[in-house]
Amino acid sequence: MKQPWNETQATILASRYQFARLNTRTLGIQTQKKFRISYDFSIDGELYTGEFQSPKALLQGEQISVRYNPLNPGENSLSNQPPAPETSLFIIILALFILFCAAWFILHHGHR
DSSP states (O other): OOOOOEEEEEEEEEEEOOOOOOOTTTOOOOOOOOEEEEEEETTEEEEEEEEEEEOOOOOOHHHHHHHEEEEEEETTTTTTTTOOOOOOOHHHHHHHHHHHHHHHHHHHOOOO
């Protein structure tokens, strides 16, 4: 039987802006989550740390709620956030190119 997760307060250690990485998937365009947030929390005298991504900056020292697995506090609701879906600019440009080519073909070859 799965044990319910407990809740505690985590402290924000740092909030760093992530510059867009130039790669073929994003072509240097920033993804939705722009800040890498570091945090820590203590359970039974043991300190746990982690990072997650956020669309907005959080202030150093700010307290936020975190749910954690009592059997393994390193497993928590902040570190296990699923990544935000990314729409690649490359995919959008490719789709527009295909639509443009199809429209051009229909306009130029449809008048026979």
